[in-house]
Amino acid sequence: MSNKNKKSPIIFELSQPGRIAKSLQPHIADNIDLPTHTLRQTAPLLPEISELQAVRHFTRLSQRNFSIDTQFYPLGSCTMKYNPRGVHRLASLEGFLQHHPLSLEEDSQGFMACAYELQEILKEITGMHAVSLTPMAGAQGEFAGVAMIRAYHQAKGDTARDEILVPDAAHGTNPASAVQCGFKVREIPTDAQGNVNIQELQKAVGPKTAGIMLTNPSTLGVFEKNILDIALIIHQCGGLLYYDGANFNAIIGKIRPSDMGFDVMHLNLHKTFATPHGGGGPGAGPVAVNARLAPYLPIPMVAKENQHYRWLTEQDRPQTIGRLSTFMGNAGIILRAYLYARLLGREGMQRVAEFATLNANYLLTRLKAAGFTAAFPQRRATHEFIITLKNEAKTLHITALDVAKRLLDYGFHSPTMYFPLLVPECLLIEPTETEAKETLDMFADTLIAIMKEAETQPELLKQAPHTLPVRRLDEVKAARELDLVYDVTRGA
Amino acid sequence: MPFIPHTPANIKTMLDTIGVNQINDLFNEIPTELTQSSQPQPSRHISSGLTEMELALLMQARAKQDAGRLCFIGAGAYEHYIPAAVWDIATRGEFMTAYTPYQAEASQGLLQLFYEYQTMMASLMAMEISNASLYDGASALAEAVLMAVRLSANKQSVILMPTTIHPHYCQTVRTIVEQQHLTLHDVAYDKATGKVTAASLSTLESATALVIPQPNFFGVLEEVDALTDWAHQHNILVIAVTNPIAMALLKPPGQWGQQGADIACGDGQALGIPLASGGPYYGFLCTRKKFARQMPGRIIGRTTDLEGKPGFVLTLQAREQHIRRAKATSNICTNQGLMVTASTIYMSLLGPEGLRRVALASHQNTRLLCEQLRTIPGIQLLFPSHYFHEIAIQFATPVEEILQNLAKKHIQAGFSLKKAYPELGNALLICATETKTAENIALFVDTLKECLREHDYVE
Numbered sequence: 001m002s003n004k005n006k007k008s009p010i011i012f013e014l015s016q017p018g019r020i021a022k023s024l025q026p027h028i029a030d031n032i033d034l035p036t037h038t039l040r041q042t043a044p045l046l047p048e049i050s051e052l053q054a055v056r057h058f059t060r061l062s063q064r065n066f067s068i069d070t071q072f073y074p075l076g077s078c079t080m081k082y083n084p085r086g087v088h089r090l091a092s093l094e095g096f097l098q099h100h101p102l103s104l105e106e107d108s109q110g111f112m113a114c115a116y117e118l119q120e121i122l123k124e125i126t127g128m129h130a131v132s133l134t135p136m137a138g139a140q141g142e143f144a145g146v147a148m149i150r151a152y153h154q155a156k157g158d159t160a161r162d163e164i165l166v167p168d169a170a171h172g173t174n175p176a177s178a179v180q181c182g183f184k185v186r187e188i189p190t191d192a193q194g195n196v197n198i199q200e201l202q203k204a205v206g207p208k209t210a211g212i213m214l215t216n217p218s219t220l221g222v223f224e225k226n227i228l229d230i231a232l233i234i235h236q237c238g239g240l241l242y243y244d245g246a247n248f249n250a251i252i253g254k255i256r257p258s259d260m261g262f263d264v265m266h267l268n269l270h271k272t273f274a275t276p277h278g279g280g281g282p283g284a285g286p287v288a289v290n291a292r293l294a295p296y297l298p299i300p301m302v303a304k305e306n307q308h309y310r311w312l313t314e315q316d317r318p319q320t321i322g323r324l325s326t327f328m329g330n331a332g333i334i335l336r337a338y339l340y341a342r343l344l345g346r347e348g349m350q351r352v353a354e355f356a357t358l359n360a361n362y363l364l365t366r367l368k369a370a371g372f373t374a375a376f377p378q379r380r381a382t383h384e385f386i387i388t389l390k391n392e393a394k395t396l397h398i399t400a401l402d403v404a405k406r407l408l409d410y411g412f413h414s415p416t417m418y419f420p421l422l423v424p425e426c427l428l429i430e431p432t433e434t435e436a437k438e439t440l441d442m443f444a445d446t447l448i449a450i451m452k453e454a455e456t457q458p459e460l461l462k463q464a465p466h467t468l469p470v471r472r473l474d475e476v477k478a479a480r481e482l483d484l485v486y487d488v489t490r491g492a
Numbered sequence: 493m494p495f496i497p498h499t500p501a502n503i504k505t506m507l508d509t510i511g512v513n514q515i516n517d518l519f520n521e522i523p524t525e526l527t528q529s530s531q532p533q534p535s536r537h538i539s540s541g542l543t544e545m546e547l548a549l550l551m552q553a554r555a556k557q558d559a560g561r562l563c564f565i566g567a568g569a570y571e572h573y574i575p576a577a578v579w580d581i582a583t584r585g586e587f588m589t590a591y592t593p594y595q596a597e598a599s600q601g602l603l604q605l606f607y608e609y610q611t612m613m614a615s616l617m618a619m620e621i622s623n624a625s626l627y628d629g630a631s632a633l634a635e636a637v638l639m640a641v642r643l644s645a646n647k648q649s650v651i652l653m654p655t656t657i658h659p660h661y662c663q664t665v666r667t668i669v670e671q672q673h674l675t676l677h678d679v680a681y682d683k684a685t686g687k688v689t690a691a692s693l694s695t696l697e698s699a700t701a702l703v704i705p706q707p708n709f710f711g712v713l714e715e716v717d718a719l720t721d722w723a724h725q726h727n728i729l730v731i732a733v734t735n736p737i738a739m740a741l742l743k744p745p746g747q748w749g750q751q752g753a754d755i756a757c758g759d760g761q762a763l764g765i766p767l768a769s770g771g772p773y774y775g776f777l778c779t780r781k782k783f784a785r786q787m788p789g790r791i792i793g794r795t796t797d798l799e800g801k802p803g804f805v806l807t808l809q810a811r812e813q814h815i816r817r818a819k820a821t822s823n824i825c826t827n828q829g830l831m832v833t834a835s836t837i838y839m840s841l842l843g844p845e846g847l848r849r850v851a852l853a854s855h856q857n858t859r860l861l862c863e864q865l866r867t868i869p870g871i872q873l874l875f876p877s878h879y880f881h882e883i884a885i886q887f888a889t890p891v892e893e894i895l896q897n898l899a900k901k902h903i904q905a906g907f908s909l910k911k912a913y914p915e916l917g918n919a920l921l922i923c924a925t926e927t928k929t930a931e932n933i934a935l936f937v938d939t940l941k942e943c944l945r946e947h948d949y950v951e
Contacts, residue, residue: 008600011608011840024575025846026853026926033859034878038713040743043844045615054840055577058605058833062586065601069585075594082495083589086544092579095555100565101770102907103558104899110557111769120537136627136771137826139813143668150671176813176823182671185818223521254519255526270826274495278830279602280592280790281625282772298667322667326568326630326660326759327770335769339551345541348494354515355496361518362506380521408598416594419814436497437506463798468597470803475596478795478807482784484621485611 008064008469011047011057012486021051045488064469065279066413072439076384076416076428077171077219079249079271087339088276091332101327105310111335112309115328116302118286118338125349126265127258128288132297134329138246141266141285142177142213147321148264148289148296149211149240150181155319158238161210165239167196169220169420171246174213183210190422194220194376196230205233211240216260217250217382219420220375221360221428231261240264240293245285248272249432250357250383253350257288264289272352273337284333295319300328355433356383359440363431366444371451375423384430386423387415393425396454400425402461403450405472409465410446494541560902562932564861566882566923567709567907568629568658569770570762572737572850573927575841578764582834592790592826596805597797602829603804606792609836616739616839616847617732617756618746619778623789625827629759630664632775633657633703633733635788635822636757637669637676639779640701640729642786642821643754649674649700654688656681656708657733659912674700686712686875686884690722701729704753706745707738710921711858711882712875720749732756736763736776738880740844741851745778755779764838765831774828774835785811788822853926854881857933861924864937870944874919881925884909887918889944894920897943903936 032039047054066073073080099111119131135141146164153161164178168187175185186204191197196214212234216224224230234241243257243265249272257265269275270283277283289297299320301312314320328334344352360381367387368374375386389400404414404427416428431440453460465471498506503515512518519527542550563571582588586601593599593606606624614622626632641649651669653662653676666676677696682689687708702723706716716732723730732745732753739745745753761773779787785808793807813820839847858881865871865885874884887894891908898905906920913919924933 008604010604012611020843020845021575021841024841026573026849028849028852029856032852034713034742034855037717038742038878040739040741040848041747043848044612044618044740044744046612046842046844046847047840048843048845049840051575051577051841054837055581057840058581058837059584061601061605062581062584063601064604065586065590066595066598067586068589071598073591075591078591080589080591084495084544086547088583088588090548090551090555093551093555093559095557095559097766097768098561098563098571099558099769100561100563100571100767100904101569102565102567103561103563103904104895106896106899107561107904108558108769110554113554117537124535124537136631137824139823139825140627140631143823147667147671171825172813172815172817172820173823173825175818176816176820179818179820180668180671180823182673225521225523228523228525251522255522256529259526259529276588276830277591277826278828279587279590279599279833280829281826282627282774282828282830283826322670323660323663324631324667325628325664325771326658326773327628329770330627330772331769332772339547341538342542342547342550343494343544346535346538348541349538351496354518355498357518358498358503358506358510358515361510365510380518404595405597408595413598414595434495434497437502465597469600470597470801471797471799473596473797473803473805474795475805475807478793478805479810481795482621482781482807483794484607484781484784484791484807485614486608 008060010486012045012488014049014053014057015047017048019048019050071411071413072435072443073413074415074429074431075413076430077246079430079432081274081432082434083274083276084340084343087336090339091335096335109309112302114335114338116304116309118334118341119302121341122267122286122288125252126288127256129291130294130297131286131288132301133286133334134298134300134324135266135285135287136325136329137281137283138266138268138285139173139177140324141287142173142244143180144287144298144321144324145242145264145266146178146181146183148293149242151296151321152293153210160207163208164210165204165212167214168422169218170213170215171219171244174244194218194222194379195224195226198226198229201230201233205237205239209237209239211242213242213244215244215247217247221382221385222376222379223382227260246271247383250353252353254353258290264293269333269337274340275333275336282330282333284330284337296321298322298324352433359431359433359435360385363429363440363444367447370448375426384428387427387429388423389425392454396458398454398458398461400427402464405464406450406461409467412443412446561904562902563904564922564924564936565904565907567921568660568759569767570923570925571767571927572762572925574764574766577841578834578837581837582830587833588830593806600803603792605833605836607794607804609832610792612836612839613776614778616736616744617778618744619756620781621784622776622778623787623791625832626775626777626789626824627828628771628773628775630661631668632757632777633661634665634668636731636755636777637665637701638672639755639786639788640731641672641674643729643783644700646700651676652679652696652699652702653677654679654681654703654705656688656710657703657705658709685877686710687714687877688719690718693722697726699728701731703731703733705733706742707735707880710875710884711879713878713880716748720753724749724751729754734758736760737851740847760831760835763835765834772828772831774831784808786821789824790827850926857924857926857928858883861933864933868941874916882921882923885920885922886916889918891918891920894943898939901939903939
């Protein structure tokens with residue numbers, strides 16, 4: 001991002017009445033047979049610009065952006081690993097892009113073969129019994145999973161179970177998804193070592209417990225050591241275990257959620273399976289379940305019968321929780337995840353977890369050696385770890401936000417800040433397996449240099465960033481004086 | 493070792509630094525019974541890794557299986573011409589491999605683009621504001637319904653759902669809102685016209701919201717002004733579900749009736765997103781400014797930096813799950829940013845006139861197709877109403893056979909209405925967008941005639 005001082009006009013400021021990209025206009029006949037009262041009377045505010053102006057405008061906007069392709073992006077819990085170009089190219093073959101979702105099965109066998117095989121791959125690496133690929137993001141996978149837990153209890157006539165337990169370190173989507181499914185949420189505290197507090201859990205479980213939602217490794221960057229005890233406690237009281245697959249990159253190919261006692265889970269294909277995050281999506285959040293929850297999986301799914309792939313719909317699966325999208329979720333992301341899985345193969349998947357963990361532990365070791373405080377110093381890092389700047393906040397009066405913004409000046413995307421909420425002034429750092437040692441060293445050296453700046457020139461941090469297209473932005477003003485659309489009459 | 497850059501020397505240095513002998517030692521906090529039970533039995537479904545070239549051969553063969561059809565299916569996913577520049581720019585790594593713009597200063601490109609998108613989409617719908625996208629059209633309608641419930645003081649919410657809404661949208665809404673103590677009330681369409689009449693709503697005056705599709709699933713134009721005014725007379729919120737291309741030609745939701753719709757949503761796919769087996773697409777949602785705090789999903793706002801320069805941020809985050817957790821307006825986190833990027837480029841390239849022409853050319857091609865189909869004996873247009881770019885056609889013969897026979901000639905004749913609307917008999921929903929030439933349409937009609945003749949369905 002070298003364009004610090006270049007202005008970036010809003011696209012409507014480039015617009016000139018009557019300017020059109022002629023070669024993109026389809027031919028039309030003059031007559032309109034629709035009655036006037038059904039027609040639009042005023043043109044929408046869309047830019048009137050040339051093709052070159054559009055290309056240049058959006059290319060320039062792209063240059064005002066950090067991305068994996070241009071920067072190290074250690075955003076904890078988001079698994080910003082390399083998104084292979086080959087995968088993108090092959091998912092963009094004409095036969096896939098031009099394929100209508102409501103085509104006959106005979107016209108869809110190529111895509112359906114890929115979807116079916118991905119279902120089988122995900123079954124094997126999770127140890128689960130059945131998979132539905134349709135949820136369009138992790139949060140929708142969570143919704144589907146919790147809805148299945150509800151359907152399971154209801155089918156048994158077990159209607160008193162109206163509580164979902166969620167550790168206080170969980171992703172915000174967990175409680176939000178549980179509420180959207182009609183459950184009450186009960187938070188379970190974390191102990192000093194970053195594990196679920198077992199005593200508190202035991203107090204919380206009972207005849208109202210429908211289930212628990214857990215991430216393992218947890219969002220604290222440590223492995224939940226008591227997982228088998230937790231599974232026992234929950235199952236003994238008649239509840240089910242939901243696995244939030246956000247951190248699956250840490251264990252893929254090493255251990256299986258089914259062996260930990262989980263009944264239902266989702267995977268974030270845009271994390272573990274390297275599909276592009278796209279500036280905030282699309283993602284995909286397939287759900288996997290054990291045998292007792294299989295009847296409730298969302299539709300559609302793909303079956304293989306006599307070398308023919310077939311859609312499974314409500315007729316085949318009468319107990320399904322139903323449909324979650326117009327067609328079958330983010331099909332193109334499903335295709336990309338399948339391609340990535342085929343490039344990796346079984347051994348490749350195992351190495352993902354190993355090298356993601358190696359990179360995180362190496363970076364943690366280097367930072368600890370330089371005096372940074374790990375949130376859980378006695379614990380191993382998993383694929384990610386937390387540094388807390390609570391001491392520096394006291395002694396140097398700088399915050400995690402200041403460090404994050406200063407990192408941007410050095411060309412690194414910031415780690416996740418202030419999450420999980422229970423660790424003060426924290427940075428959640430996830431390097432992923434695709435980063436080279438040299439990058440990790442540069443990042444560690446930079447953080448060390450920034451802490452030196454904090455001692456000698458703290459203003460450099462507090463005023464950061466200095467080198468980007470804008471300085472620190474006023475978020476309070478943005479929320480208070482809502483400006484969500486461009487107003488031509490007012491201008492820039 | 494795909495995409496893992498470590499050399500043996502790197503690994504040794506790193507392990508030495510950490511102070512362990514081997515990588516597996518890093519997993520020693522995991523109970524051993526877990527690591528042992530998961531140890532690879534010979535894999536049944538996951539073969540060894542392929543090279544990119546090997547994978548290319550496999551995928552070219554699979555893509556070819558599904559390629560080369562002449563498509564007249566619409567039903568919620570529409571084939572429009574996508575200018576080359578759209579995806580050339582959208583797939584630049586800087587857009588494609590960024591994440592949600594949490595670090596605003598390092599994401600001004602995407603944030604500005606989303607702000608421009610919000611402006612374009614709101615204006616296309618003639619609404620005051622727009623969010624930065626939801627998953628797809630069906631789930632956007634579910635979110636719109638939940639939003640309407642939040643806006644209403646009524647604890648016993650009833651949502652009026654005409655059966656002329658896409659049946660998959662209705663199913664999705666049902667799945668998503670099922671646990672929310674609200675009633676989805678089906679509203680039947682008029683058998684003669686294929687649309688909903690205000691008269692049929694007369695007993696439903698205590699509802700919370702009325703959903704109005706435009707065009708509706710049959711391609712028919714609903715009486716949006718009358719329906720909107722009826723709803724507002726009874727303090728019922730109006731949720732519009734629209735095709736965004738159509739809104740370049742037809743009266744947009746913000747101008748329906750006296751006051752305009754309260755929420756407008758739908759699928760953005762038609763604006764520059766390929767069919768791609770059904771996704772990823774994106775959902776859009778627009779509303780009145782006064783409802784901003786009940787709107788779900790990411791919203792971008794313009795503000796200033798500490799030097800007073802304009803810039804963009806994610807705003808109203810206090811509605812969202814990462815702040816409000818169990819009390820959030822929605823559980824949505826990741827949305828469909830890349831699709832919005834493509835759509836914004838698409839709308840910018842076409843401009844207001846180009847988009848209107850795409851809409852009008854689609855309508856005119858469908859009219860041409862309709863006129864030619866109606867000359868075939870045994871075929872009739874189900875609803876003699878005004879339509880946009882889809883028509884429901886009834887046959888005297890089983891539609892399954894028609895679809896299969898035309899498929900043999902690589903023509904996708906349409907979407908069968910039999911499952912969702914058994915009362916319509918052998919009916920197909922057929923769509924011709926601007927991508928269909930006069931020759932394509934003639935080929936479809938001739939092949940259909942031939943197929944009907946061969947199978948003695950005619951004369």
